[in-house]
Amino acid sequence: MVEESQIKDNEFEALVSVVGPQNVSREPAILDTYAFQWCAEILNVTKDRPPARYFMRPIAVIMPSSTSEVQQIVGVCNKYRLKFKALSTGLGAWNCVTTPRSIHIDLRRMNKIVKIDVKNLYAVVEPYVSGAQLQAEAMKYGLNNHMPGAGPQVSPLASATSLGGPGFTSASTGYAARNVLGVEWVLPTGEVLQLGALGMKNQPDWFTGDGPGPSLRGIMRGFMGTMGGFGVFTKVATKLYPFPCKPDWKVTGESPNYNFDIPTYMQFWIINYPDWEHLENAFRRFEEEEVGFMCYYASTAAVIASFSRAREEMASQYAIHTRLKRPLTIMVTAVSEREFQYKKKVVERLLEETEGKDYTPRLKIRPVSYAEALRCLLGFHGFLVSGAFQSVFGGMDTIALAVRMAQKNIPLKKQYIAKKVIADDSGEGVWSTTYEHGQMAHCEMPTMYDATNPESITGMAEYAEKTDEMAITEHLAIPFFVQGDKQHEWFGPHCMNYHLWMRKIKEAFDPNNTADPGFYISSKKET
Amino acid sequence: MTLEPKNLADYREIMERCIRCSMCKWIPQVQIKSWKYAQVCPSIDEFNFHAYSGGGRMIVALSLLSERIGYSEEVLNIVYRCTACGACSVSCKYLNDLEPLEVIEALRRKIVEDGQGPLPAHKKYIQFVEEVHNPYGEAPAKRLDWLPSDIKVSKDAKLAYFVGCTASYRRKEIAIATARVLNKAGVEFQLLGEDEFCCGSPVMRAGADEQVKSLIKRNIDEFKARGIEKVVTSCAGCYSTMKAEYPRYYKHDIVIVHTSELLDQLIKEGKLKFTKKVPLTVTYHDPCHLGRCSEPYQEWHGQIMEPISLVKIPVPPKPLRKGTYGCYYPPRNVLKAIPGLKLVEMERIKEYAYCCGAGGGVKAAFPDFALNTAKRRTEEAKDTGAEVLISCCPFCSTNLQDALKANNIKMKYYDLSELVLMAMGD
Numbered sequence: 001m002v003e004e005s006q007i008k009d010n011e012f013e014a015l016v017s018v019v020g021p022q023n024v025s026r027e028p029a030i031l032d033t034y035a036f037q038w039c040a041e042i043l044n045v046t047k048d049r050p051p052a053r054y055f056m057r058p059i060a061v062i063m064p065s066s067t068s069e070v071q072q073i074v075g076v077c078n079k080y081r082l083k084f085k086a087l088s089t090g091l092g093a094w095n096c097v098t099t100p101r102s103i104h105i106d107l108r109r110m111n112k113i114v115k116i117d118v119k120n121l122y123a124v125v126e127p128y129v130s131g132a133q134l135q136a137e138a139m140k141y142g143l144n145n146h147m148p149g150a151g152p153q154v155s156p157l158a159s160a161t162s163l164g165g166p167g168f169t170s171a172s173t174g175y176a177a178r179n180v181l182g183v184e185w186v187l188p189t190g191e192v193l194q195l196g197a198l199g200m201k202n203q204p205d206w207f208t209g210d211g212p213g214p215s216l217r218g219i220m221r222g223f224m225g226t227m228g229g230f231g232v233f234t235k236v237a238t239k240l241y242p243f244p245c246k247p248d249w250k251v252t253g254e255s256p257n258y259n260f261d262i263p264t265y266m267q268f269w270i271i272n273y274p275d276w277e278h279l280e281n282a283f284r285r286f287e288e289e290e291v292g293f294m295c296y297y298a299s300t301a302a303v304i305a306s307f308s309r310a311r312e313e314m315a316s317q318y319a320i321h322t323r324l325k326r327p328l329t330i331m332v333t334a335v336s337e338r339e340f341q342y343k344k345k346v347v348e349r350l351l352e353e354t355e356g357k358d359y360t361p362r363l364k365i366r367p368v369s370y371a372e373a374l375r376c377l378l379g380f381h382g383f384l385v386s387g388a389f390q391s392v393f394g395g396m397d398t399i400a401l402a403v404r405m406a407q408k409n410i411p412l413k414k415q416y417i418a419k420k421v422i423a424d425d426s427g428e429g430v431w432s433t434t435y436e437h438g439q440m441a442h443c444e445m446p447t448m449y450d451a452t453n454p455e456s457i458t459g460m461a462e463y464a465e466k467t468d469e470m471a472i473t474e475h476l477a478i479p480f481f482v483q484g485d486k487q488h489e490w491f492g493p494h495c496m497n498y499h500l501w502m503r504k505i506k507e508a509f510d511p512n513n514t515a516d517p518g519f520y521i522s523s524k525k526e527t
Numbered sequence: 528m529t530l531e532p533k534n535l536a537d538y539r540e541i542m543e544r545c546i547r548c549s550m551c552k553w554i555p556q557v558q559i560k561s562w563k564y565a566q567v568c569p570s571i572d573e574f575n576f577h578a579y580s581g582g583g584r585m586i587v588a589l590s591l592l593s594e595r596i597g598y599s600e601e602v603l604n605i606v607y608r609c610t611a612c613g614a615c616s617v618s619c620k621y622l623n624d625l626e627p628l629e630v631i632e633a634l635r636r637k638i639v640e641d642g643q644g645p646l647p648a649h650k651k652y653i654q655f656v657e658e659v660h661n662p663y664g665e666a667p668a669k670r671l672d673w674l675p676s677d678i679k680v681s682k683d684a685k686l687a688y689f690v691g692c693t694a695s696y697r698r699k700e701i702a703i704a705t706a707r708v709l710n711k712a713g714v715e716f717q718l719l720g721e722d723e724f725c726c727g728s729p730v731m732r733a734g735a736d737e738q739v740k741s742l743i744k745r746n747i748d749e750f751k752a753r754g755i756e757k758v759v760t761s762c763a764g765c766y767s768t769m770k771a772e773y774p775r776y777y778k779h780d781i782v783i784v785h786t787s788e789l790l791d792q793l794i795k796e797g798k799l800k801f802t803k804k805v806p807l808t809v810t811y812h813d814p815c816h817l818g819r820c821s822e823p824y825q826e827w828h829g830q831i832m833e834p835i836s837l838v839k840i841p842v843p844p845k846p847l848r849k850g851t852y853g854c855y856y857p858p859r860n861v862l863k864a865i866p867g868l869k870l871v872e873m874e875r876i877k878e879y880a881y882c883c884g885a886g887g888g889v890k891a892a893f894p895d896f897a898l899n900t901a902k903r904r905t906e907e908a909k910d911t912g913a914e915v916l917i918s919c920c921p922f923c924s925t926n927l928q929d930a931l932k933a934n935n936i937k938m939k940y941y942d943l944s945e946l947v948l949m950a951m952g953d
Contacts, residue, residue, distance in 0.1 A: 023575070025576060028597075029601050029602045029605055032578075032586060033577040033578040033583045034577060036590075038546040038547055053589075063576070090547070090549070090577070091546075106576070130553065132553070132556050133559065135559075136560050136561050136562065137561065249560065251557050254853075255620075255878050255879065256555075256620065256621045256849055258555075311624075312840050312844050315834050315835060315840055318835070372556075377556050377622075381622065383546060383622070383623060387544045420836045422836075448837060449837065451543060452543045
């Protein structure tokens with residue numbers, strides 16, 4: 001049995017009094033399912049623990065149904081000096097608690113779409129609304145939402161408030177932080193803070209996050225979000241966009257052999273470039289012309305995995321497409337024949353100008369891949385390869401830096417491929433997308449490992465640490481998984497001591513670290 | 528890989544490979560059409576804690592196996608507050624290859640082996656099955672009480688109508704309608720009467736593997752002794768048990784078909800003709816055990832290759848039960864053949880249909896949970912605008928009708944066989 005700290009009866013009763021006995025638990029069997037997480041095994045290695053799939057077990061899990069209940073729970077935590085960590089759909093080790101006497105606030109019961117404002121192009125959602133749910137409802141009005149690469153099953157609120165949130169449509173929909181408008185936020189003290197136009201005294205509304213009204217987006221989430229370490233976000237307004245093509249959605253057949261009626265004005269292009277220079281130029285040029293609903297560089301292995309239905313297919317296709325070198329993936333969408341023809345002409349002209357070769361006909365792209373593209377499900381195919389993957393790097397900067405990051409990583413990754421602790425993608429496994437048509441670029445290196453193999457986990461963790469070192473020594477921007485005191489204190493001095501400011505913010509809002517700081521930064525003022 | 532059910536420990540790697548993505552809580556993502564009907568797991572919908580999902584149960588199973596936790600009342604609740612509908616497995620295997628349903632079933636078997644289960648309500652019906660061969664505790668002599676005197680039964684027929692315990696004792700209208708339809712279509716069949724024993728489904732779902740083995744062997748022997756070559760059943764639970772589960776314990780060559788399949792075939796062969804219009808707008812509920820859970824298991828003999836390091840590939844490809852080949856079209860074909868009838872579909876259908884809530888021993892042990900699940904399903908049926916809810920399973924019938932009443936929904940409920948009988952002018 002796992003011996004960990006337990007919640008005291010009076011503390012537990014205080015939680016019960018908020019939500020009723022059916023919505024709070026201290027049963028080990030319940031708690032273990034919150035300690036088991038994707039990538040927890042890697043995190044354990046970095047903390048000098050065995051490579052177990054379980055991280056720390058919370059002492060209780062509680063499920064509020066309203067902002068008021070969240071406030072009361074936070075009040076209980078402050079009263080009894082408990083730590084808390086909120087999670088919504090909860091994918092990834094950063095959802096785990098990191099300190100003893102921590103409870104989980106599982107926001108599953110807060111699952112409503114509060115509002116879809118068609119005229120002002122935003123939706124207000126609670127934490128447990130998934131990206132696919134929001135999209136399905138937005139589509140009824142001809143609208144669409146940004147979804148993070150983690151997939152359509154995760155929470156837009158969590159991504160918008162607490163993580164980075166690059167996605168496959170980032171070329172046109174930005175990343176999560178760029179989509180957050182008004183926010184309702186329960187601070188670690190239990191007070192409710194309303195950000196953006198929602199904080200206005202007169203006629204509060206959700207339409208902007210940066211004023212009129214208090215503009216604290218940088219405080220609230222900074223670059224990568226606070227990963228549950230800074231309070232509980234209970235409602236958020238997120239931008240909506242016109243659906244990129246006709247919002248018709250017809251899927252037929254039976255799982256997993258679905259067919260999809262591809263909307264009339266929608267087309268994938270996979271364009272092959274011979275080298276990095278051509279790729280970088282093409283990436284920039286395509287985004288300057290703003291023709292892609294999606295525009296990303298995914299390595300050959302990643303392209304093949306994203307269009308494969310099974311590991312067998314992926315492996316056989318990988319062996320075939322050796323001539324696919326530096327593929328740029330463009331998804332062109334339009335709402336009219338005229339727009340579609342225009343964009344296709346632009347793509348054809350750019351193909352010629354950038355000396356690319358249209359590789360699309362050689363790939364087996366099923367119609368359902370179009371549905372998966374619209375629903376942001378292509379990234380999930382990464383799990384097909386070896387059953388587990390995690391990305392390293394993840395900086396946000398320019399296209400040029402993204403390409404340099406990808407190049408620099410290859411020799412390092414090959415060392416670990418040679419050790420057979422990560423899957424062989426020739427060292428080139430990359431996914432890089434621009435944000436907002438080339439204004440910025442994100443680059444991460446998905447790396448496949450085996451979560452049931454201790455050597456593989458340990459090797460993956462070591463490789464990840466080496467990439468962090470490289471990010472500093474080669475000036476490759478801050479990776480998106482810089483988390484917790486140790487890493488922020490490592491990176492901060494290389495980046496204008498941002499960690500000092502981050503800590504000041506934490507200390508101002510949460511001096512006692514009531515919100516679990518393990519994946520954010522801790523206050524040193526704890527009394 | 529033989530078909531025989533495996534031990535929980537055999538699933539360790541599968542459990543360790545769960546990424547806690549929560550896909551198991553939702554219908555396959557590309558099928559989501561609304562906020563309201565996006566979820567697929569009745570258990571997580573009712574109890575909310577992650578442990579009450581397919582993935583959550585795999586973690587609980589791993590924790591038990593790894594002795595991180597011990598048995599408790601909550602563990603038993605987690606394991607048995609699940610209808611074993613298999614929807615989690617379909618959603619998981621849309622892009623992944625884990626087996627949450629098989630792990631849940633293996634976990635139940637382990638709990639019984641360890642003397643910790645099943646629950647008292649399950650023990651009671653298992654005892655009834657042992658004593659009087661049905662889970663309701665009814666007298667075997669009453670098994671044919673439903674049989675009207677005008678039904679023609681051919682005792683030497685190669686086809687047996689396996690009525691099932693629920694239709695025999697609780698939903699007699701289904702048994703009557705099925706028998707009449709078969710008579711009208713000129714299909715000769717025999718009935719097993721007192722010699723019809725429970726198919727074993729409720730026993731198996733509770734994890735009582737030892738009891739079910741002897742029951743299965745006895746039933747197969749009985750079919751053979753009577754010269755039965757083909758069995759038709761109007762019960763989805765009996766159907767999936769005999770078709771998919773029996774061969775895991777004892778190989779047999781008896782053809783198992785569901786009424787809907789037989790009717791579909793008769794219509795196509797011109798042996799069953801409809802003479803009366805049925806001007807109804809109906810919606811159809813896919814029983815889990817007629818649909819995704821009826822897919823047979825397939826043996827696999829091969830080896831795991833690693834053409835790329837860490838990329839493990841079974842050669843030849845290992846067949847997985849993904850819900851692709853359930854019985855989805857025969858009932859729909861029959862409905863579409865009925866003159867005047869209009870079929871409107873719910874959002875969650877076929878392999879990603881929402882469970883009625885009755886299965887997996889839930890109706891016996893957790894009736895409130897069963898009813899709440901059926902309420903969700905009947906609300907979805909109501910939202911189609913249909914005036915009639917149709918299905919082909921006596922157990923779904925009971926639970927869905929309970930929910931229609933509890934929800935005060937004015938829809939009628941018919942079994943497919945009843946509707947067919949109407950269209951045949953009866």
